[in-house]
Amino acid sequence: MAKRSEIHFQQGVSLLDFQSKYGTEEQCQKHLFQLKWPNGYCCPRCAHKQYYFVRSRSLYQCQNCRSQTSLISGTIFSSTKLPLTVWFLAIYLVSQSKKGISSLKLMRFLGISQNAAMRLKHKLQMVMKQADDEKPLKGFIQVDDVYWGGKHSGGKRGRGAEGKTPFIAALERNEKGNPLFIRFSRIGAFTIDQIQRWGERHLISQSLVVSDGLACFAGFQAINHSHFSINTTSRYRNSDFTFFDWLNTVIGNVKNAMLSTYHGICHRHLPRYLGEFCFRFNRRFKLPILLNSLIYYSVKSNPIPERQLRRAEDWW
Ligand SMILES: [Zn+2]
Structure with a gap:
């Protein structure tokens, strides 16, 4: 590491x-x-x-x-x-x-x-x-609910607040707890149904998912994952508890970079902006590999016609 x-x-x-x-x-x-x-x-x-x-x-x-x-x-x-x-x-x-x-x-x-x-x-x-x-996360996964946009785009949580676009932030960690890969995906809302659809697409079965206890995340249990929630608001609050630090740091960095580099990200295209930052983060250890793999995937990708470019991304 x-x-x-x-x-x-x-x-x-x-x-x-x-x-x-x-x-x-x-x-x-x-x-x-x-x-x-x-x-x-x-x-x-x-x-x-x-x-x-x-x-x-x-x-x-x-x-x-x-x-x-x-x-x-x-x-x-x-x-x-x-x-x-x-x-x-x-x-x-x-x-x-x-x-x-x-x-x-x-x-x-x-x-x-x-x-x-x-x-x-x-x-x-x-x-x-x-x-x-194309590469689902596996093993030990930490998830969090995040919003983009609205009045406080980098700030306080605004679950359900108007003008905000919800996305799920997931981090795969190794057995020592170190971060490996991230997946940030736009979803329609934080409901059990949508979380399960996301989980089926983006996680390999029998993963261990840890969240901060938002009700919809319990939905992971029904699709063959183990789910644990950790309450971050009460007894751990004043301790040196740092379990969520890594994911929170990455979320903060991505949000700040998006705000400082791009002005007015179109909400329907948010998934591709999130995908860009995840792709780089997931190959952060070797910049030359990053270059070669982006060339590789560009050659292997199907053509993207104008109408697909304009259309909002599928959420999954
Ligand atoms: Zn021929």
Whole structure:
């Protein structure tokens, strides 16, 4: 387990290192090819291994069935007008910025329009959320009910308060109690029904869930988890009880970073912002891995069309 200071001062990927690896279109294409076809070209229609490269249109044509495909088809880069170097640089900036990076800053760094920067940013956020949502938490899980927005977005709990968007914050800890992974998910309300739907999607069965005793969390019992609640308001209040410190600290850090980096987060897109911070936190020990895994998941992600980008996220 690395200490917080080790995480804070770890060597990231320098811009020079990044540029020497992904600074040209050819380098990005080569990397994309390796991720897309790790065992060499394979026709998406007939699985034939031989191809002609149509240089004028950058297309790969199957020597057997003659169907054509591009490197970017079927990936997050599908139908983009931006060069891959711009995408890769965006991935670098997003992955290495601990507190996130606004679309305005991306626009300036990348030399593209703010709309293009916004679309690119949201696509990457969705990739990050989807990547983590595929991996349920397991073992020892601590959960808490949190709200975003309203009058006191970082402050006092406002269960059910108007203008606030509820989300569940979960932290997987190891046997020593140290934090491993987090999952912050928007939910409709803190009801037993919704907590169970969330638990079925995001926790591996027979986990041990610990909460501060909000009634809905008892719902975990019925879906094959053990649940314990710890009362934080009475007898532990004045002791040196620090069980909830880790999760509270992470929640506070994420909220503060979101408030300072982004102005006016649209509530229906809150899940993808939360997903972005969770993705980085979950890979916090190795910044180079963070960069590579965001490239990897971008290539493996299905294309995200405009209508999906505009739509509110599914909560689960
Ligand atoms: Zn073919």
